Amino acid sequence: MTTKKSSVAKEKLLAAASDVFGEKGFRDATVAEICRRAGANIAAVNYHFGNKEALYRETWRQSFAESILAHPQDGGIPPNAPAEQRLRGQITTLMRRVADPENREFVISQMELINPTGLLEEVMKSALIPLREKTLAVVRELLGPEVDEQHVMHCEICILSMCLHPMLIQRIRQRTKKAGAPLLIHDLDAFADHIVLFALAGVQAVRDQRCKKTGSPS
Amino acid sequence: MTTKKSSVAKEKLLAAASDVFGEKGFRDATVAEICRRAGANIAAVNYHFGNKEALYRETWRQSFAESILAHPQDGGIPPNAPAEQRLRGQITTLMRRVADPENREFVISQMELINPTGLLEEVMKSALIPLREKTLAVVRELLGPEVDEQHVMHCEICILSMCLHPMLIQRIRQRTKKAGAPLLIHDLDAFADHIVLFALAGVQAVRDQRCKKTGSPS
Amino acid sequence: MTTKKSSVAKEKLLAAASDVFGEKGFRDATVAEICRRAGANIAAVNYHFGNKEALYRETWRQSFAESILAHPQDGGIPPNAPAEQRLRGQITTLMRRVADPENREFVISQMELINPTGLLEEVMKSALIPLREKTLAVVRELLGPEVDEQHVMHCEICILSMCLHPMLIQRIRQRTKKAGAPLLIHDLDAFADHIVLFALAGVQAVRDQRCKKTGSPS
Amino acid sequence: MTTKKSSVAKEKLLAAASDVFGEKGFRDATVAEICRRAGANIAAVNYHFGNKEALYRETWRQSFAESILAHPQDGGIPPNAPAEQRLRGQITTLMRRVADPENREFVISQMELINPTGLLEEVMKSALIPLREKTLAVVRELLGPEVDEQHVMHCEICILSMCLHPMLIQRIRQRTKKAGAPLLIHDLDAFADHIVLFALAGVQAVRDQRCKKTGSPS
DNA sequence: AATGAATGAGCCTTCATTCAT
DNA sequence: GATGAATGAAGGCTCATTCAT
Numbered sequence: 001m002t003t004k005k006s007s008v009a010k011e012k013l014l015a016a017a018s019d020v021f022g023e024k025g026f027r028d029a030t031v032a033e034i035c036r037r038a039g040a041n042i043a044a045v046n047y048h049f050g051n052k053e054a055l056y057r058e059t060w061r062q063s064f065a066e067s068i069l070a071h072p073q074d075g076g077i078p079p080n081a082p083a084e085q086r087l088r089g090q091i092t093t094l095m096r097r098v099a100d101p102e103n104r105e106f107v108i109s110q111m112e113l114i115n116p117t118g119l120l121e122e123v124m125k126s127a128l129i130p131l132r133e134k135t136l137a138v139v140r141e142l143l144g145p146e147v148d149e150q151h152v153m154h155c156e157i158c159i160l161s162m163c164l165h166p167m168l169i170q171r172i173r174q175r176t177k178k179a180g181a182p183l184l185i186h187d188l189d190a191f192a193d194h195i196v197l198f199a200l201a202g203v204q205a206v207r208d209q210r211c212k213k214t215g216s217p218s
Numbered sequence: 219m220t221t222k223k224s225s226v227a228k229e230k231l232l233a234a235a236s237d238v239f240g241e242k243g244f245r246d247a248t249v250a251e252i253c254r255r256a257g258a259n260i261a262a263v264n265y266h267f268g269n270k271e272a273l274y275r276e277t278w279r280q281s282f283a284e285s286i287l288a289h290p291q292d293g294g295i296p297p298n299a300p301a302e303q304r305l306r307g308q309i310t311t312l313m314r315r316v317a318d319p320e321n322r323e324f325v326i327s328q329m330e331l332i333n334p335t336g337l338l339e340e341v342m343k344s345a346l347i348p349l350r351e352k353t354l355a356v357v358r359e360l361l362g363p364e365v366d367e368q369h370v371m372h373c374e375i376c377i378l379s380m381c382l383h384p385m386l387i388q389r390i391r392q393r394t395k396k397a398g399a400p401l402l403i404h405d406l407d408a409f410a411d412h413i414v415l416f417a418l419a420g421v422q423a424v425r426d427q428r429c430k431k432t433g434s435p436s
Numbered sequence: 437m438t439t440k441k442s443s444v445a446k447e448k449l450l451a452a453a454s455d456v457f458g459e460k461g462f463r464d465a466t467v468a469e470i471c472r473r474a475g476a477n478i479a480a481v482n483y484h485f486g487n488k489e490a491l492y493r494e495t496w497r498q499s500f501a502e503s504i505l506a507h508p509q510d511g512g513i514p515p516n517a518p519a520e521q522r523l524r525g526q527i528t529t530l531m532r533r534v535a536d537p538e539n540r541e542f543v544i545s546q547m548e549l550i551n552p553t554g555l556l557e558e559v560m561k562s563a564l565i566p567l568r569e570k571t572l573a574v575v576r577e578l579l580g581p582e583v584d585e586q587h588v589m590h591c592e593i594c595i596l597s598m599c600l601h602p603m604l605i606q607r608i609r610q611r612t613k614k615a616g617a618p619l620l621i622h623d624l625d626a627f628a629d630h631i632v633l634f635a636l637a638g639v640q641a642v643r644d645q646r647c648k649k650t651g652s653p654s
Numbered sequence: 655m656t657t658k659k660s661s662v663a664k665e666k667l668l669a670a671a672s673d674v675f676g677e678k679g680f681r682d683a684t685v686a687e688i689c690r691r692a693g694a695n696i697a698a699v700n701y702h703f704g705n706k707e708a709l710y711r712e713t714w715r716q717s718f719a720e721s722i723l724a725h726p727q728d729g730g731i732p733p734n735a736p737a738e739q740r741l742r743g744q745i746t747t748l749m750r751r752v753a754d755p756e757n758r759e760f761v762i763s764q765m766e767l768i769n770p771t772g773l774l775e776e777v778m779k780s781a782l783i784p785l786r787e788k789t790l791a792v793v794r795e796l797l798g799p800e801v802d803e804q805h806v807m808h809c810e811i812c813i814l815s816m817c818l819h820p821m822l823i824q825r826i827r828q829r830t831k832k833a834g835a836p837l838l839i840h841d842l843d844a845f846a847d848h849i850v851l852f853a854l855a856g857v858q859a860v861r862d863q864r865c866k867k868t869g870s871p872s
Numbered sequence: 873a874a875t876g877a878a879t880g881a882g883c884c885t886t887c888a889t890t891c892a893t
Numbered sequence: 894g895a896t897g898a899a900t901g902a903a904g905g906c907t908c909a910t911t912c913a914t
Contacts, residue, residue, distance in 0.1 A: 024333070031908075031910085040874095042909095045909090046909080046910060051909075051910075107332070114328050114332060116394070153402065154409060155412075155416070158380045158384070158413065160383070161383035161384055164383060165378070169331070169375070172334070176334070184371065191372060197424060197427060198376050198416075199420075201419040201423035202415070202416035206412070248884090249885090261887090261899075262900085263885095266899095445878080464681050466903085467905060468905090479878075479879065479880070479908090482907075483878070484877090549823070549826060550679075550761070550769075551678070591852070594848070597819035608768070612770070620807065630805070630860070642851060684888085686888090696896085696898095697890080698895080699888090699889095700889060701894085
């Protein structure tokens, strides 16, 4: 098919752009370096993508799509499994996805979070909200009907934070080759287990507290 | 008084620099804009601070110092209070500090984390490590002697993540004036309580699990 | 041909740079003026040469190479000719080379001598030492085995000085268009003959004096 | 007397200006550095001298005046001494003056020669021409009435060149602290003797040649 | 289809000079 | 008389983008 013409050069540019954007962010990355790493001409970015901004969007779109494909959302846990198990599946999947060295989209989205270019606003929202909805649903189930939506959101953001923030720090330490510094996370699965344990205990505590307040048995 | 002369212009520059660096990061911020916001000449930064990098360091240093003064480290909890209470004090203090609208140092350090300039490396390390040591100590105490250092670190990073990451998202939402979007955190104290609850439950769960494994009673 | 592509614009820049560096020296010359004289964009220097320093080095390198090609080192005197004749050849060649209006390298090297940028240090040393060695060899031969190396160096530097310093003054007078001032040197060949006469007489006098002192016949 | 008020600060500025202008030339020297070295305020130059250019002129004027005082023009040789001896006196004096570490005027004038600012044009001409006239007179006497003015000038410029150019190189080598490089001139008096020998022999050769051509006995 | 030479806007920085004190 | 804070013009350099081939 001719629509999928997209030359190999374009792919190389996207790969190089992932690397450079992931390392330096949108503005610190230069078109010249991306082209150089891709073995392409200085004009290649504008030729293939129109301008730097369009390349940035396309880079994120591709990284995100690849990441989704590589890490099926529920970690292989069937939807009828107990909620605890499904939460474990989601946490483990998320962490593996974020820890994947191929993953550029995580770093890019964190950069976009703290230093927004405004270029990915829409695309990020539409991509991330569905993911969070899944976790919200499981947490809501675990908390039971007595607990209000505010607490659901609090629990969810806490769980998400425990998954993302440590991995961010981890990636940065790896990047800066701090051989001397002891790695925070030696065993990813062990740390994932730790988060699951932490999360389930936390959720349970929230549930207990709410029930106590409302006087109804857990 | 014999303290630094530090003209009013210098202070204005630092204030403007806090804002601009906090909004755009080191590289996206321009000296011209900082000077314009400070009502100063384009050469004022170089006159007062030597160059942009030195201004950046000085901005962080001042923001950090002010923040420390405004938010005493232990939140007024005496050191001989029970560990649970001291943890609560630390979490509450950290969150208030981070939520403080005057606080620029939080955003700057998060930017530095994900997109490092290398300019604050030393100063950040020396400033942040002592803070984390305090939390590590409390967590270590809560976990008891049976639990190894790896778990102490895991718990600490999880607690820290629950404090920082949600606040980061919160700040960004406020900044981009998403009036439509429901704020994640309406009541800071309530959310702090939530984290404390979550954290204590998580730590307890880790302790229980370790004790079970080693066969010793909790 | 497979040689450097070296666009015409690059050549124009080098030509303009020769002129401007030769007139004003490294620091007083501005990239803007060089580009303007070359009919090029303000960014052309950085595009073609990287920066001002590299352009300066390249300018000197090219000027020196052209000058060497245009003025064969021994002035066509065969190496087995009498020493007097070889010295005459060297002096004449040097003066013609220095007097050549196309020669920029002479002025640049004199500027570098008195107000060094440190940019040409190595390349000048490696370029000039071999030239001086030739003259030292002839002078050593003329002085005979009785005369020590110190006198050889003294004679050589005196001869060199007589060649260079008057030409320097001459060039400057021409540059500043002192139509009124009588030119120092009307006839280059006559002045070269004068230096040869002066030099040979001086060398002979040194030789005689040394022989007298040591008591050995000349 | 109140006219000689010229504060000590002004003297310090002139001393610092001598050093800095002598090291870096007019443009590379900065007012800030001169003031710093003089222990003066940044505005001191403009306050005491009006602007940088006026300071430059005043610096040269003072250096020249001091140099003239320190090195009486004829080296103590009485005007009725034989011409050879007077030439020796002039050469020796000139070299001692130029070699004087306190002498800044020599380097400044050489810089002005090759990279003119146009600021000292008049003052240099009026200062240097009388000096050269003295030498021209002695050379004219030595060459005898048969020799035309062109040869007088040639001899004079050759003698001057032998005095100045080697000393220039010497000063530069000393400045750049080339401890490794063997100094060209170890013994100033020996080198001055060498130049005198060289010069007298050269002048005699020129005289002989002219007389031979015109057929008249020397 | 693809290149690379060329552009111009904008950035950080330097520095002689000014001005209020 | 003397200071030092402040200025504005100008310099070198970067970089996304364009254009002729």
